[in-house]
Amino acid sequence: MSSAVSPLAPKRYPKMPKIEGVRIAAAEAGIKYRNRKDLMVMVFDEGTEAAGVFTRSKCPSAPVEFCRKNLPGGKARILVVNSGNANAFTGRRGRESTEVTARAAAKAVGASEGEVFLASTGVIGEPLDAGRFSHLLGELAKRAEPGAWEEAARAIMTTDTYPKLVTATARLGDAEVVINGIAKGAGMIAPDMATMLSFVATDAPIAAPVLQELLSKSTAKSFNTVTVDSDTSTSDTLMLFATGKAAARGAPRITKATDPRLSGFRRALGKLLKALALQVVRDGEGARKQIEITVSGAKSARSAKRIALSIANSPLVKTAVAGEDANWGRVVMAVGKAGEPAERDLLSIWFGDHRVAHEGERDPAYSEEQVSAYMKGDEIEICVDLGLGRGKATVWTCDLTKEYVAINGDYRS
Amino acid sequence: MSSAVSPLAPKRYPKMPKIEGVRIAAAEAGIKYRNRKDLMVMVFDEGTEAAGVFTRSKCPSAPVEFCRKNLPGGKARILVVNSGNANAFTGRRGRESTEVTARAAAKAVGASEGEVFLASTGVIGEPLDAGRFSHLLGELAKRAEPGAWEEAARAIMTTDTYPKLVTATARLGDAEVVINGIAKGAGMIAPDMATMLSFVATDAPIAAPVLQELLSKSTAKSFNTVTVDSDTSTSDTLMLFATGKAAARGAPRITKATDPRLSGFRRALGKLLKALALQVVRDGEGARKQIEITVSGAKSARSAKRIALSIANSPLVKTAVAGEDANWGRVVMAVGKAGEPAERDLLSIWFGDHRVAHEGERDPAYSEEQVSAYMKGDEIEICVDLGLGRGKATVWTCDLTKEYVAINGDYRS
Numbered sequence: 109m110s111s112a113v114s115p116l117a118p119k120r121y122p123k124m125p126k127i128e129g130v131r132i133a134a135a136e137a138g139i140k141y142r143n144r145k146d147l148m149v150m151v152f153d154e155g156t157e158a159a160g161v162f163t164r165s166k167c168p169s170a171p172v173e174f175c176r177k178n179l180p181g182g183k184a185r186i187l188v189v190n191s192g193n194a195n196a197f198t199g200r201r202g203r204e205s206t207e208v209t210a211r212a213a214a215k216a217v218g219a220s221e222g223e224v225f226l227a228s229t230g231v232i233g234e235p236l237d238a239g240r241f242s243h244l245l246g247e248l249a250k251r252a253e254p255g256a257w258e259e260a261a262r263a264i265m266t267t268d269t270y271p272k273l274v275t276a277t278a279r280l281g282d283a284e285v286v287i288n289g290i291a292k293g294a295g296m297i298a299p300d301m302a303t304m305l306s307f308v309a310t311d312a313p314i315a316a317p318v319l320q321e322l323l324s325k326s327t328a329k330s331f332n333t334v335t336v337d338s339d340t341s342t343s344d345t346l347m348l349f350a351t352g353k354a355a356a357r358g359a360p361r362i363t364k365a366t367d368p369r370l371s372g373f374r375r376a377l378g379k380l381l382k383a384l385a386l387q388v389v390r391d392g393e394g395a396r397k398q399i400e401i402t403v404s405g406a407k408s409a410r411s412a413k414r415i416a417l418s419i420a421n422s423p424l425v426k427t428a429v430a431g432e433d434a435n436w437g438r439v440v441m442a443v444g445k446a447g448e449p450a451e452r453d454l455l456s457i458w459f460g461d462h463r464v465a466h467e468g469e470r471d472p473a474y475s476e477e478q479v480s481a482y483m484k485g486d487e488i489e490i491c492v493d494l495g496l497g498r499g500k501a502t503v504w505t506c507d508l509t510k511e512y513v514a515i516n517g518d519y520r521s
Numbered sequence: 522m523s524s525a526v527s528p529l530a531p532k533r534y535p536k537m538p539k540i541e542g543v544r545i546a547a548a549e550a551g552i553k554y555r556n557r558k559d560l561m562v563m564v565f566d567e568g569t570e571a572a573g574v575f576t577r578s579k580c581p582s583a584p585v586e587f588c589r590k591n592l593p594g595g596k597a598r599i600l601v602v603n604s605g606n607a608n609a610f611t612g613r614r615g616r617e618s619t620e621v622t623a624r625a626a627a628k629a630v631g632a633s634e635g636e637v638f639l640a641s642t643g644v645i646g647e648p649l650d651a652g653r654f655s656h657l658l659g660e661l662a663k664r665a666e667p668g669a670w671e672e673a674a675r676a677i678m679t680t681d682t683y684p685k686l687v688t689a690t691a692r693l694g695d696a697e698v699v700i701n702g703i704a705k706g707a708g709m710i711a712p713d714m715a716t717m718l719s720f721v722a723t724d725a726p727i728a729a730p731v732l733q734e735l736l737s738k739s740t741a742k743s744f745n746t747v748t749v750d751s752d753t754s755t756s757d758t759l760m761l762f763a764t765g766k767a768a769a770r771g772a773p774r775i776t777k778a779t780d781p782r783l784s785g786f787r788r789a790l791g792k793l794l795k796a797l798a799l800q801v802v803r804d805g806e807g808a809r810k811q812i813e814i815t816v817s818g819a820k821s822a823r824s825a826k827r828i829a830l831s832i833a834n835s836p837l838v839k840t841a842v843a844g845e846d847a848n849w850g851r852v853v854m855a856v857g858k859a860g861e862p863a864e865r866d867l868l869s870i871w872f873g874d875h876r877v878a879h880e881g882e883r884d885p886a887y888s889e890e891q892v893s894a895y896m897k898g899d900e901i902e903i904c905v906d907l908g909l910g911r912g913k914a915t916v917w918t919c920d921l922t923k924e925y926v927a928i929n930g931d932y933r934s
Contacts (some may be wrong), residue, residue, distance in 0.1 A: 110566030167865040197853045199866060199882035231851025233883050273524055296837060296854060337836045338859035339851075423750045423836070423921075424709060431930035437645025438752075440610045441709060444580030445753035452580040469612035470646050508836075509930070510923040513906060516837055516845035518921070 114453055116390035116398055116486060116506075117270040121134050124257035124275050127288050127313045129153035131252035134263035137241035138478075140192030140230060148243050148263040149248045150187040150307065151217055156351045158184035158225065159319035161327050163344035170202030170236075171194045171226040172345060174210065181314025184220035184349050187307060188226050189264050191292070195228040195236040196342040205238040212242035216249035227305050227345045229292060230266055257471035261290040264305055267515060268294045272387040277310075278376035281369055283359035285312035291384040295393040295516065296341045306331065306346045306384055312373055313352035321365040322374055322431065323348045330381035333413075333503045334357025336392035337512070338421040348377075389504045396510030397429055398504065400492045406499030411448040412503035419490065424440040426508035432483040434459045443492060454495030459483065529803035529811055529899060529919075530683040533818060537670035537688050540701050541724045542566035542764025544665035547676035550654035553605030561653050561676040562842050563600040564630055564665045569764045571638065572598035572732035573838065574740050576757035583608045583615030583649075584639040585758060587623065591635050597762050598632035600720060601639050601658065602677050604705070608641040608649040609755040618651040625655035629662035640758045642705060643679055674703040677718055680928060681707045685800040690723075691789035694782055696772035698725035700789055702871025704797040708806040708929065709754045719759045719797055725786055726765035726774040734778040735760045735787055744792035746826075746916045749805035750925070751834040761790075792867065802917045807924030808841055811917065815904045819912030824861040826914035831859035832903065840919035845896040847872045856905060867908030872896065 120371040129154060137147040160179050162172045188209055195202050202320040206226055214221045228236060261271035277284050293304030308518045314322075323346065331346060362370055365509055390398055401419050406412035419425055428435035436457045443450050453468035463471045482488075522530050543565060552562040573592050575585045601622055608615050623637045639651060674684035685704040690697050708718030727735075736759065744759060768774055775783055803811055819825035832838055835855040841848035849870045856863050866881035873895045876884045895901075901920075 163857075164860075165827070165854070165857030166859070166861070166863040167853050194850075197850060197865060197868075197878065197881060197883075199880065201882065232853055233878065235883075248527075284773060339835050339837045339854060342854055342857055418529070422752050424752045427926050427930035430926065433930075437607075437610060440580050440645055441578070441752060441755055444576075444578030444755055446579070447577075448579070450579040455580070455610075465610065465646065467612065468610060469614065470610075470648075508926060510926045512836070513840050513843065513921060513923045513926060517840035517846075517920075 113269045114391045115396055118452045121258060121271065121273050122275050123510045124273055124288050125286055126254035127286055127309045127351065128158060128353035130309045131254055132256035132260045133248040133252035134256065134259045135244050135248055137190065137244060139190055139240055145259065145263040146191045147244065148189045148260045149245060149252060151249050151252045152184050152186065152349055153325055153351055153353070154185070155313065156184050156349050157182055157316040158347060158349050159316055159323045160345065161324055161348040163341055165308065165340055165342045167197060167342050169228060169343040170198060170206045171228045172343060174206040175225050175345065178225060181222045183223045184225055185223040186213045186217045186249065187347065188224070189305065190228050190241065191264050191266050193228060193234055193236045194230050194232050194343045196232045198233065198235050201235045205236045208238035210243050212245045216245040225347060227343070229264065229305050229343055232342060240514050257288055257290060258392040264290070264292045265403040266292065266294070267393055268292050268391050270391060272384055274380045274383040276376040276380045278372040280312050280354065280373050281358060281360040283354050283357045285310055285354045285359055285373065287380055288491065289380050291388055293388040294391045295336060296339045304341055304344055304388065308347070308380065309349040311351050311354040313359055314350045316364045318362055319348050322377055326378045326381045329378060334385045334389045335420050335503065335505050336389060336416060374441045386504060388513050389506050392506035394509040394516045396486065396509055397507040397508030398487045399429055399506060400489045400502060400504055402502045403493040403494065404500045405496055407449045407497045408499040409501055412499040413503065414448050415443055415450070416501045416503040418442045420503050420505035423508055425493055426505065429488055430507035430509045434464055434479040434483050436464045438491060439492060449496060450494055452495065456493045456495070458491040460489050525842050526682045527804045528809055531800070534671060534684065534686050535688050537686055537701050538699055539667035540699055540722045540764065541766035542569060543722045544667050545669035545673045546661040546665035547669065547672045548657055548661055550603065551656060552603055552653055557667055558672065558676040559604045560657065561602045562661045562665060562674045563659060564662050565597050565599065565762055566764055566766070567598070569597045569762050570595055570727065570729040571760060571762050572729060572736045573758065573760040574737055578753055579757045580610060580755050582641060582756045583611060583619045584641045585756060587619040588638050588758065591638060596634045596636045597638055598636040599626045599630045599662065600760065601626050601637070602718065602853070603641050603654065604679050605643040606641060606647055607643045607645050608648045609645045611646065611648050614648045614848045618649045621651035622655050626659045629658040638760060642677065642756055647753060655788065657686050670701055670703060676706040677703070679705065679707070680806055681705050681804050683804060685797055687796040689789040689793045690787040690836055693725050693767065693786055694771060694773040696767050696770045698723055698767045698772055698786065700793055702793050702797050704801055705851060706801040707804045708749060709752045717754055717757055717801065721760070721793065722762040722764065724764050724767040726768040726772055726863045727763045728776045731775055731778045732761050732763055735790055739791045739794045742791060743798040747798045747802045748830060748833050748916065748918050749802065799917060801860050802919050804918035806928045807922040808919030809899065809922055810920040811900045812842055813902045813915060813917050815915040816907065817904070818907040818909055820862045820910045821912040822914055825912040826916065827861050828856055828859045828863070828905070829914045831855045833904070833916050833918035836921055839918065842901055843920035843922045847877055847892040847896050849877045852903060852905060862909060863907055864909065869906045869908070871904040873902050915916040
C-alpha cells in the first residue's frame with residue numbers, strides 16, 4: 109500500500125478553534141495499527157444535543173445500530189471512535205463489544221449509556237475486542253482538552269493519506285457561533301444517507317430535532333453527492349453535536365427548524381459539510397484528479413442526480429479522466445445506461461468550458477488541442493445538458509487509477 | 522494497449538460446421554484498424570427468419586435503431602457488421618450512414634432494405650463514413666462462403682484478445698439441426714437486454730415470433746447475467762437467424778413457442794448463448810480470473826440477481842479477487858448496499874466449498890490457508906445465502922486488475 113499523500117491534499121490544515129463544551133483526547137490502543145493513535149474520545153458538557161445520519165446498508169455495523177438506538181434521546185456526553193476494526197458483521201460478539209465500550213464510556217464521564225455514541229472503522233468481520241481499549245476511556249476522558257481536533261482527525265484515519273478538518277463561524281442572533289468538523293474516508297465511499305465517519309460540533313444552542321433536520325438536509329447536498337468507488341460502507345456515520353455554550357454569549361436557543369435566525373448557521377453548516385465531503389473525494393484511493401459532474405435539463409432533480417452518479421461511478425469515464433482523455437463517448441454511454449429519461453439527439457456535453465458534443469453529435473467547433481490541455485488539470489468539470497426539463501444536480505468523484513487497484517488488490521500479494 | 526491474449530482464453534477454437542443457407546465473407550475496409558479485417562457480411566438464403574435483442578441504453582447507436590425498425594418484419598437476407606467505429610452518438614449523419622449501407626447491402630443480395638440488419642462496434646461519437654466500405658458489399662456478397670465463421674468472429678473484434686465461437690446441435694423432430702454463434706466484447710460490458718455484438722444462425726425451420734421468444738428468454742439466462750465493468754454499451758446487439766434449410770432433412774417447421782418438439786433446440790440454444798457470454802467475461806479487459814456469483818435464499822429471483830450484480834460490479838470485491846484475497850467483508854458490504862431485503866445475522870458466504878461466514882459472523886471453522894490456496898485458481902465461485910426465501914440467481918464477472926485501468930486510461934498517455 110502506498111503511503112504517499114494524495115496530490116490533491118490541502119496545502120495546509122486549518123487552525124481549529126476551541127468549541128466551548130467539547131474536549132478531545134486520543135491514544136494508541138494497538139487495535140490494528142502500530143505506532144499511531146487509533147482511539148479517540150470526544151467529551152461533551154452536560155446539555156449537549158445530538159443529531160446523526162447513518163448508512164442505509166442492510167448490513168450495518170454494530171456501532172451504527174448502537175447509535176441508532178440512542179439517537180431519539182437527542183443527548184450526548186461522550187463519543188468513542190476507533191480505527192483499524194469496523195466491528196461490522198461480527199454478530200453477537202459485535203453487540204457485546206459495543207455494550208462493554210458503552211458501559212466504560214458512560215462511567216468515564218458519569219453519564220448514562222443512552223448518552224454515549226460509538227463509531228468504528230477498519231476491517232469488516234473481525235471481532236473487535238473492547239477489552240483492548242475500554243480500560244483507557246476513564247483516563248482519556250480526564251485528560252481530554254479542547255484543542256486536540258487535528259489529533260482526533262488523525263486517530264480516525266484508515267487508508268486516508270491526510271486528516272480532514274474544516275472550521276466555520278456563523279451569526280446566530282447577536283452572537284458568533286463556531287462549528288468544527290472532521291471526517292475520514294478514502295475507499296468504500298458511495299454515501300447513501302451519510303458517509304464514512306464524520307463528526308461535527310458547535311457551541312450553538314440548537315435543540316436536537318432542529319439539529320437533525322439541518323443535518324439530514326445538508327447531507328443530501330454534501331456527503332450524499334460524493335462517490336469514490338460506488339461501494340457504500342457498512343459504517344457510514346455523520347454526527348452533529350451542539351453544546352449550547354454560545355447561549356452565555358447571547359446566542360438565542362433555537363427550537364424550531366423554521367426559525368429565521370437559523371439561516372446563517374444553516375449556510376455555514378452546509379458549506380462545512382460540503383468542504384469535508386470534498387476532502388474525502390480528494391483523498392479517494394489512488395485519486396489524482398477531482399471530477400465535478402453537473403447534469404442539467406433533466407426531467408427532475410432526482411433524475412439528474414441518478415444520471416450524474418451513473419457518470420461518476422462509470423469505470424470507463426473514471427479511467428478516461430485518469431488518462432487525461434476528454435472521452436465524451438463514455439459520458440454518452442453512462443447517460444444512456446442510467447435508465448432515466450434522456451434523448452440522445454438533445455444531449456450536449458462540456459469538459460470545462462469546452463462544448464464537445466451538441467444535439468446528439470460531436471460539436472464541430474471544438475478544439476481537440478484545447479480540450480486536451482484542459483484535461484491535464486487536476487480539477488475536471490463535466491457538464492451534461494439533457495434538454496428535457498429543469499432538473500439539475502451536481503456530484504463529485506475522483507479518477508480511477510492503477511493505484512486504486514494496487515491499494516485494494518495488492519495488499520496481500 | 523496490451524496485445525497479450527487473455528490467460529482465460531480457450532485452449533483451441535471449435536471447428537465450425539456449415540449452416541445451410543448462410544454464407545460469410547470479411548474484408549479490410551480500413552475503417553480504423555490497419556492490417557486486419559474490420560468488415561463482415563453474413564448472407565442468408567431467402568426465407569431466413571430473424572430475431573434480435575438490443576441494448577436498453579437511452580442513447581443507442583444508429584445501427585441499433587435501424588435493426589429495431591426492421592425486426593418486426595422478421596426476415597433477413599444480409600447482415601453487415603463493422604468494427605472500429607460504433608456509429609453511436611453520430612446524430613443525423615449516423616442515420617445517413619445506416620441508410621447508405623442498407624441500400625448497398627440490399628442491392629448486393631437483391632433484397633429489400635427491410636431485410637438488412639446492421640451492427641457497428643468501436644469508438645463512440647465519430648461519424649462513420651459508409652462510403653469507405655459500402656462499395657465493397659457487392660463483391661463480398663458474391664464471394665461469401667459457408668466456412669468463414671472464424672474469420673467473421675475475428676473481423677468483429679475490438680479490444681477482444683481472442684475470437685469467440687460456439688457450435689451446437691439439437692434434435693428437432695427426426696432431424697438434427699445445427700446452431701453456430703459468434704460474439705465480441707471485452708469492455709463496456711454490463712448487458713441490459715442484450716450485449717455487445719453476438720450473431721447466431723441455425724438451419725432449423727423456426728418462425729420469427731418463436732425465435733424471438735426463445736432468444737429473449739435465453740438472453741435473460743446468458744448474456745444478461747454477465748458483467749465486466751457495469752458499463753452498458755450503446756451498441757449491444759444479439760441476433761438469431763434461422764434459414765429453415767433443415768426442413769429438407771425432415772425437421773418440422775415450428776410456429777408456436779409452446780411446441781413440445783422445441784425442447785432440445787431450446788436447451789442447445791441456451792447452452793450456446795451461455796458459452797458465448799462466458800467467453801466474453803473470460804476476455805474481460807485485463808481479466809485474469811473468472812468469478813461466478815450465486816445468491817440464494819433471497820426474497821425473489823429478481824432480488825437475488827440484483828444482489829449478485831451488486832457483488833459482481835463492486836470494485837472492492839473485484840480487486841480483492843485480483844489480489845487472491847477471500848475478502849468476504851467486501852461481499853457483506855456489497856450485499857448491504859444493494860438495497861434489497863437482507864438480514865445481516867442470517868447471512869452465510871462461501872468461497873468455493875469453503876464457508877467463510879455463517880449467521881452474520883466469521884465461520885470459526887474455516888481454514889485461512891485452504892481458502893488462500895483456493896483463491897489462487899483462475900475460476901472463483903462466491904456463494905451467498907441470505908436465509909430469507911427461495912429466490913436464486915447466478916451471474917458471472919471477472920476480476921479488476923491494473924491492466925483494466927491501463928487499457929482504458931493509458932491509451933493516450
